[in-house]
Amino acid sequence: MEKPNRIVNKSDIRKLTSSHKIFSFIKDKYGFPPNWQRPEGFVSLSRIILEQQVSLASAEAHFIKLNNYLPEFSPSEILKLADEEMRVCQISRQKAKYLRALSQSILNKELDFDYLSIMNASEVRKKLTSIKGIGDWTTDIYLMFCLQSKDIFPLGDIALVTTIKELTSIKTEEGITRFTKKLKPLRSLAAYFLWYYYLKKRNRI
Secondary structure (H helix, E strand, C coil): CCCCCCCCCHHHHHHHHHHCHHHHHHHHHHCCCCCCCCCCCHHHHHHHHHCCCCCHHHHHHHHHHHHHHCCCCCHHHHHHCCHHHHHHCCCCHHHHHHHHHHHHHHHCCCCCHHHHCCCCHHHHHHHHCCCCCCCHHHHHHHHHHHCCCCCCCCCCCHHHHHHHHHHCCCCCHHHHHHHHHCCCCCHHHHHHHHHHHHHHHCCCC
């Protein structure tokens, strides 16, 4: 299920770009970021797990292999796969463990995506990070792309940190944290702009 896009809208763009020069610069140079959005649920969260610490292209290739191998991309089908089958689909041992932990939590009714959609961000974070292999970055991406939470900034994202360092004089972790706090309550939109700049500059869009 997809929610109406709440992050990229003209009113919030005006507020962000009028308050912070670097976002006005990005808008003038490249325009608005896309309405990056994904459906809620098991498939999207599994894909985000596969995206941990690898390029989006690699994660997409691994997901396609796994999806094509399975009769259905579901928790029960994931749990049927042996380690060797995971390796055939180019899923690392570590990420296989994470996908199995997520699948088991769903089948055990410890995780219900319908309930996630009505929780606040702190509650979602507590629920998701209780599952092995899901940390703050994975939770942040799910909150932003799937649940359309408007005030999330994944401080662990290398592309975002790199872009802040490129566009500002800020170079330290403490400085970046202080900078992102000034972006409340539109930190998700700010992250979208920074990702967009990062990708456009490197000709990846």
